[in-house]
Amino acid sequence: MSSLHIPSLLLANGSVVTLCGLLMLFSWWRGRTQPALLWNGCMLLLAAIGLVCNALRGLGFDWLPIIVGNMLLLFCAGMNWTVMRVLCGRAPRWPWLFSGALVWWLLCQWPAFYQNLSWRILAHTLLMSCFMLLAMRELWRARRKLQVSVLPALLLIGLHTLFYVMRMLISVQHTDRPLQENPLFPVLLVESMLYAVGIAFVVLAMVKEQIEQRYRLAAYSDPLTGIGNRRAFLDSGERLLGLCQRQQQPVALLLFDLDHFKAVNDRFGHSSGDKVLQAFSQGAQLQLRRGDVFGRIGGEEFACLIHGRLEDALQLAERMRQGFAEHCVEQHRHTVSVGVAASDQAGYDLERLLALADAALYRAKHAGRNRVMAHGADMPPQGVPSC
Numbered sequence: 001m002s003s004l005h006i007p008s009l010l011l012a013n014g015s016v017v018t019l020c021g022l023l024m025l026f027s028w029w030r031g032r033t034q035p036a037l038l039w040n041g042c043m044l045l046l047a048a049i050g051l052v053c054n055a056l057r058g059l060g061f062d063w064l065p066i067i068v069g070n071m072l073l074l075f076c077a078g079m080n081w082t083v084m085r086v087l088c089g090r091a092p093r094w095p096w097l098f099s100g101a102l103v104w105w106l107l108c109q110w111p112a113f114y115q116n117l118s119w120r121i122l123a124h125t126l127l128m129s130c131f132m133l134l135a136m137r138e139l140w141r142a143r144r145k146l147q148v149s150v151l152p153a154l155l156l157i158g159l160h161t162l163f164y165v166m167r168m169l170i171s172v173q174h175t176d177r178p179l180q181e182n183p184l185f186p187v188l189l190v191e192s193m194l195y196a197v198g199i200a201f202v203v204l205a206m207v208k209e210q211i212e213q214r215y216r217l218a219a220y221s222d223p224l225t226g227i228g229n230r231r232a233f234l235d236s237g238e239r240l241l242g243l244c245q246r247q248q249q250p251v252a253l254l255l256f257d258l259d260h261f262k263a264v265n266d267r268f269g270h271s272s273g274d275k276v277l278q279a280f281s282q283g284a285q286l287q288l289r290r291g292d293v294f295g296r297i298g299g300e301e302f303a304c305l306i307h308g309r310l311e312d313a314l315q316l317a318e319r320m321r322q323g324f325a326e327h328c329v330e331q332h333r334h335t336v337s338v339g340v341a342a343s344d345q346a347g348y349d350l351e352r353l354l355a356l357a358d359a360a361l362y363r364a365k366h367a368g369r370n371r372v373m374a375h376g377a378d379m380p381p382q383g384v385p386s387c
């Protein structure tokens with residue numbers, strides 16, 4: 001590495017880091033919806049300036065590389081941490097962002113520190129490592145949210161930190177000669193270049209994963225109630241049925257349809273109707289167990305797929321029906337009819353389960369509503385308490 005031409009390496013380093021920064025800014029500019037790209041772009045451009053300042057040693061104005069260059073690099077480390085915070089949906093911490101650069105400036109006011117290269121290397125590495133560890137902590141927190149891209153990001157920042165610590169251990173043994181003559185100097189330049197490229201890719205991958213998640217959420221969730229929509233219900237339902245079929249466990253499907261909902265809208269207004277839908281969805285979810293699949297599959301139609309036999313499903317449906325009938329929404333009571341079908345009758349075919357449950361629901365409606373019905377095991381009709 002020491003045979004590499006240092007000025008060429010410096011030029012390549014500055015150009016690559018600048019290009020990565022510009023690429024980030026361009027990506028941000030196109031949509032202007034991802035602040036993490038803006039932060040990362042500014043961080044890389046400032047890092048390019050910091051690296052150039054840092055390299056200008058032995059020219060008679062050492063304050064530029066020692067004070068300004070290192071302050072810029074420490075500020076960039078704070079920005080790097082902020083990029084990870086913003087990516088994970090957290091706000092920047094402004095005072096902490098500047099703290100590394102400020103501490104460095106204060107330390108440099110102390111002549112004994114300023115004159116001592118070993119102390120400077122030690123302090124710089126410690127401050128840098130703190131910001132890297134903070135960035136890794138943010139990523140670790142977001143590991144469940146961003147499952148695909150978080151691991152490469154953690155690995156990259158972890159390796160970068162490790163490199164800094166190793167550089168410190170070796171550098172303190174070579175404090176007798178200028179930094180440019182240090183055998184580690186070209187390694188430092190190559191590593192910072194690779195890190196700039198790596199962090200640009202990693203941040204782009206994290207942003208892409210977030211956008212994909214946002215689209216998936218919009219395509220699969222019902223904005224009014226926050227639960228899964230028809231598509232989500234069918235997808236999750238198929239998965240649950242496949243699992244139960246393999247394990248030969250019984251499954252049952254409950255189909256709910258709010259009674260006289262058109263009249264609810266007509267009498268109390270559409271927004272009251274919306275509140276009734278939300279209240280039903282919230283109440284129903286309280287009765288469900290982990291692993292049950294619940295979704296809004298139509299305007300005032302909900303479906304639920306549960307582990308269990310027909311009898312279990314009928315008991316659950318009755319609890320849900322009763323709970324809803326006893327609950328006032330905006331001073332009025334409302335009711336729901338339920339059709340139930342189980343894998344004992346329909347097998348593990350979701351379409352068939354839905355058809356049988358729908359037929360049972362149709363019978364429940366025609367029998368007077370506010371009741372649970374299923375093939376062969378219908379629940380007796382219940383009265384509706386008044387508010």
Ligand SMILES: Nc1nc2c(ncn2[C@@H]2O[C@H](COP(=O)(O)OP(=O)(O)OP(=O)(O)O)[C@@H](O)[C@H]2O)c(=O)[nH]1
Pocket residue numbers: 224257258259260261262263265269270271272273274277298299300365369
């Ligand atoms: N407020 C509100 N109403 C909705 C929504 N989606 C569908 N609806 C209404 O739900 C009503 C459904 O009415 P119908 O299918 O005629 O059934 P119903 O009046 O409930 O009668 P039965 O089902 O026979 O008891 C329609 O008036 C739709 O406009 C929604 O998101 N919010």
